[in-house]
Amino acid sequence: MTAIIVAGVQYHALCNPVIFLDNKQMNFITFPEPQLRSFTEQVFLKMGCSEADATLAADVLLRSDLRGIDSHGVARLVGYVRLWEKGRINATPNIRVVHETPTTATVDGDAGLGLVVAPFAMKLAIEKAKIYGSGWVSVKNSNHFGIAGYHSLLATEHDMIGISMTNASPLVAPTYANERLLGTNPMCYAFPAGKYPPVVVDMATSAAANGKLEIAQRAGKAIPEGWAQDKDGRPSTDPNQLKAGGSLLPLGGDKDHGSHKGFGLSATVDILSAVLSGANYGPWVPPFVAFMEPSANPVGEGIGHFFGAMRIDGFRPADDFKHHLDNWIETFRNARPVDPAQRVIIPGEPETAFEQERAINGIPLIDAVVNDLNELATKLGVAALG
Amino acid sequence: MTAIIVAGVQYHALCNPVIFLDNKQMNFITFPEPQLRSFTEQVFLKMGCSEADATLAADVLLRSDLRGIDSHGVARLVGYVRLWEKGRINATPNIRVVHETPTTATVDGDAGLGLVVAPFAMKLAIEKAKIYGSGWVSVKNSNHFGIAGYHSLLATEHDMIGISMTNASPLVAPTYANERLLGTNPMCYAFPAGKYPPVVVDMATSAAANGKLEIAQRAGKAIPEGWAQDKDGRPSTDPNQLKAGGSLLPLGGDKDHGSHKGFGLSATVDILSAVLSGANYGPWVPPFVAFMEPSANPVGEGIGHFFGAMRIDGFRPADDFKHHLDNWIETFRNARPVDPAQRVIIPGEPETAFEQERAINGIPLIDAVVNDLNELATKLGVAALG
Numbered sequence: 097m098t099a100i101i102v103a104g105v106q107y108h109a110l111c112n113p114v115i116f117l118d119n120k121q122m123n124f125i126t127f128p129e130p131q132l133r134s135f136t137e138q139v140f141l142k143m144g145c146s147e148a149d150a151t152l153a154a155d156v157l158l159r160s161d162l163r164g165i166d167s168h169g170v171a172r173l174v175g176y177v178r179l180w181e182k183g184r185i186n187a188t189p190n191i192r193v194v195h196e197t198p199t200t201a202t203v204d205g206d207a208g209l210g211l212v213v214a215p216f217a218m219k220l221a222i223e224k225a226k227i228y229g230s231g232w233v234s235v236k237n238s239n240h241f242g243i244a245g246y247h248s249l250l251a252t253e254h255d256m257i258g259i260s261m262t263n264a265s266p267l268v269a270p271t272y273a274n275e276r277l278l279g280t281n282p283m284c285y286a287f288p289a290g291k292y293p294p295v296v297v298d299m300a301t302s303a304a305a306n307g308k309l310e311i312a313q314r315a316g317k318a319i320p321e322g323w324a325q326d327k328d329g330r331p332s333t334d335p336n337q338l339k340a341g342g343s344l345l346p347l348g349g350d351k352d353h354g355s356h357k358g359f360g361l362s363a364t365v366d367i368l369s370a371v372l373s374g375a376n377y378g379p380w381v382p383p384f385v386a387f388m389e390p391s392a393n394p395v396g397e398g399i400g401h402f403f404g405a406m407r408i409d410g411f412r413p414a415d416d417f418k419h420h421l422d423n424w425i426e427t428f429r430n431a432r433p434v435d436p437a438q439r440v441i442i443p444g445e446p447e448t449a450f451e452q453e454r455a456i457n458g459i460p461l462i463d464a465v466v467n468d469l470n471e472l473a474t475k476l477g478v479a480a481l482g
Numbered sequence: 483m484t485a486i487i488v489a490g491v492q493y494h495a496l497c498n499p500v501i502f503l504d505n506k507q508m509n510f511i512t513f514p515e516p517q518l519r520s521f522t523e524q525v526f527l528k529m530g531c532s533e534a535d536a537t538l539a540a541d542v543l544l545r546s547d548l549r550g551i552d553s554h555g556v557a558r559l560v561g562y563v564r565l566w567e568k569g570r571i572n573a574t575p576n577i578r579v580v581h582e583t584p585t586t587a588t589v590d591g592d593a594g595l596g597l598v599v600a601p602f603a604m605k606l607a608i609e610k611a612k613i614y615g616s617g618w619v620s621v622k623n624s625n626h627f628g629i630a631g632y633h634s635l636l637a638t639e640h641d642m643i644g645i646s647m648t649n650a651s652p653l654v655a656p657t658y659a660n661e662r663l664l665g666t667n668p669m670c671y672a673f674p675a676g677k678y679p680p681v682v683v684d685m686a687t688s689a690a691a692n693g694k695l696e697i698a699q700r701a702g703k704a705i706p707e708g709w710a711q712d713k714d715g716r717p718s719t720d721p722n723q724l725k726a727g728g729s730l731l732p733l734g735g736d737k738d739h740g741s742h743k744g745f746g747l748s749a750t751v752d753i754l755s756a757v758l759s760g761a762n763y764g765p766w767v768p769p770f771v772a773f774m775e776p777s778a779n780p781v782g783e784g785i786g787h788f789f790g791a792m793r794i795d796g797f798r799p800a801d802d803f804k805h806h807l808d809n810w811i812e813t814f815r816n817a818r819p820v821d822p823a824q825r826v827i828i829p830g831e832p833e834t835a836f837e838q839e840r841a842i843n844g845i846p847l848i849d850a851v852v853n854d855l856n857e858l859a860t861k862l863g864v865a866a867l868g
Contacts, residue, residue: 195796195797195798196796197614197615197616197793197796198584198585198614198615199584199585199614199615199616199796200615200616200792200793200796200797201796201797202797202798228583228584228585228614229583229584229585229586229618230583230585230586230616230618232615232616232792232796234797257754257758269817270814270817270826271826271827272819272820272821272824272825272826272827273814273817273818273819273820273826274817274818274819274820275817275818277813277814277817285746285750285753285754287753287757295749295753297746297747297749297750299740299742299743299746299747300743301743303734303739303740304740320738320739322739323739325820328820329819329820329821330820347733347734347740347743347744348689348733348734348740349739352706353689353706353708353709353735353739354685354689354690354733354734356685356827356829357685357686357687357733358733359829360671360683360685360829361683361685361747363681363683363814363829364671364683366810367671367673367681367807367810368643368671371673371803371806371807371810372643372794372797372798372803373797373798374798374802374806377806377810378810378813378814379813395806395809396806406586406618407583407586408758410581410582410583410585410586410587410618411581411586411587411588411620411758411759412581412588412758412759412760416760417757417758420757420760420763420781420782421753421757423781424752424753424757424763424764427663427764427765428656428659428663428749428764431655431656431659431660431661431663432659432660432661433658433659433660433715434658434659434660434711434714434715434716435658435715438658439658440656440657440658440659441657441658441742443742443745443746443749
């Protein structure tokens with residue numbers, strides 16, 4: 097389960113605590129996508145979401161599972177419900193524009209599901225781009241928005257370039273610091289191609305995601321240097337150090353390897369998402385987990401996101417762009433490989449491969465996740481997954 | 483010369499072949515900034531640039547020297563002249579908008595100095611942002627534009643967020659490849675603060691810049707793992723391997739350490755700068771050096787840049803943003819350090835420290851650069867630096 101092969105190319109599993117596990121005793125149960133989608137919609141409806149919101153929120157989560165990013169899919173459904181139970185997610189938000197120019201806006205998510213707030217904001221950016229060429233929306237008072245790629249891809253459907261980012265609970269120490277001040281703060285750029293799927297750069301700005309440490313922890317394996325430091329700020333290859341007061345590290349790992357760049361990218365995400373919108377930034381970003389309380393002295397509202405959409409034909413005819421992006425893709429795919437068995441992977445290609453495979457063969461969930469979801473079903477009065 | 487101390491904080495030298503050198507036998511000659519500026523203007527005038535263009539191009543180069551990024555300052559003046567001599571830089575370009583919407587545009591640089599083309603494009607983005615909230619300009623048919631930070635900072639002077647990026651001659655191999663397909667492709671984001679200088683994230687998307695390898699090479703020192711690979715695609719700590727057919731590596735270094743993210747960022751720069759504008763991308767980007775010929779079968783025109791400007795008050799009142807960015811800066815500066823002697827450095831802070839120090843004390847150049855400039859002076863009939 098750690099990799100799939102499509103058309104002769106091996107795709108390694110993504111940032112994915114489920115399929116990364118090499119534990120052969122782990123039991124997977126595979127569900128057809130429509131079954132999980134329907135289940136997820138039912139849960140959101142039970143939370144009090146509108147039909148439209150439940151459908152949309154389920155679509156974001158299921159797209160994550162389909163694209164092989166299981167860490168951000170239905171495995172997180174229980175987390176959203178717990179935050180709603182704590183009153184930290186508003187199932188019936190009044191999402192609204194609170195500040196605006198022709199091509200910019202700030203959206204107040206009213207503590208709604210990020211899964212619903214984010215598409216609202218991206219669609220606003222797209223509508224502005226339709227009229228003026230580009231649209232840019234910063235969001236405050238939101239929650240976890242799922243995978244960044246979902247939102248960027250909304251723009252590519254309109255022959256636009258899509259940009260999305262979000263800040264997140266602090267786990268990452270800036271270069272030289274021994275303090276968690278930044279989230280894994282992902283940024284995503286999506287570009288529509290011609291005969292190929294979109295190029296989607298969707299990446300945490302940390303060296304590695306938390307989920308990868310959890311996997312190493314369960315497997316009792318060391319992690320590469322540069323992923324984490326211990327509570328004293330020393331580089332560590334022990335995955336247990338994060339939970340023992342350590343920190344994740346920015347992309348680059350240490351100063352010699354460019355961690356100030358990862359820090360700079362993460363700072364960019366934090367500033368565009370939160371300092372610009374009026375959300376919480378840095379250490380004030382509220383935790384995604386219900387068992388940790390948000391700051392008693394917040395500097396803003398909720399977490400922040402940032403979205404952009406630019407019409408391709410605002411720069412050159414869309415067909416010209418797509419023709420050249422196809423050529424770009426072919427050039428990079430066909431680059432001379434170091435190892436003939438592993439060619440260059442275009443950003444977004446693994447997700448597309450998973451999406452095609454799982455749409456047909458279903459979505460595998462580990463039994464622990466299935467048990468969680470069935471407990472949730474019982475509690476909310478929804479039919480169990482079985 | 484490898485670091486300066488301002489207000490008790492030590493700033494390590496930037497990506498900077500001059501001041502990085504630990505060679506004590508290297509002679510530095512320090513010039514007052516106005517003298518170097520006047521000299522540089524004279525050289526551009528001798529190339530046939532207009533007064534305005536010569537002043538602007540010199541301003542871009544001198545700002546780089548002031549900001550401590552000597553690799554992109556007057557040390558490159560000879561390189562621009564050589565490309566002009568080869569007919570690859572047009573000293574009197576007709577820089578023009580060839581495609582446009584209210585907030586987007588493509589600019590044809592007419593093979594002009596990137597030092598002149600880039601400010602033209604950024605100013606266009608700023609003018610669009612004044613009216614519509616944001617402006618975005620992709621550029622083709624340009625040349626090396628100096629430091630990205632110069633252009634982004636033009637926007638911060640108008641209480642806007644400034645974004646700039648450029649592609650560059652191929653030196654970097656994508657993850658899994660043994661072929662140079664990408665430049666060091668920098669991206670830069672600049673944010674205006676209140677009582678502090680702007681936050682400026684200005685970074686190559688490769689693990690390290692070429693200049694750093696040259697320094698290690700001259701010093702006979704090994705480079706960290708993750709910066710380069712040899713001609714067979716094997717990781718190498720030998721700085722000589724780049725010139726022996728090897729490649730630089732993307733930020734992250736290898737897959738385990740996130741090099742696919744550095745590749746994704748570099749790809750983003752390449753696509754926004756060149757696939758979007760109609761410039762050359764990937765392996766077709768023309769070399770900055772005159773002794774290497776551009777591709778005989780280009781896929782576009784010249785090299786490409788991308789610029790963006792967004793009005794802060796398109797999202798929230800500028801004073802609110804600046805107040806919170808000041809708080810962000812203070813929070814990160816005051817983070818608990820790993821080593822009490824080295825606090826967190828805010829992106830852009832070293833450049834500001836150099837700029838303040840060098841405006842007073844002058845700009846140190848190594849004697850080899852001074853000799854080059856004096857030879858140039860003789861050839862062009864300009865008064866030598868002395």
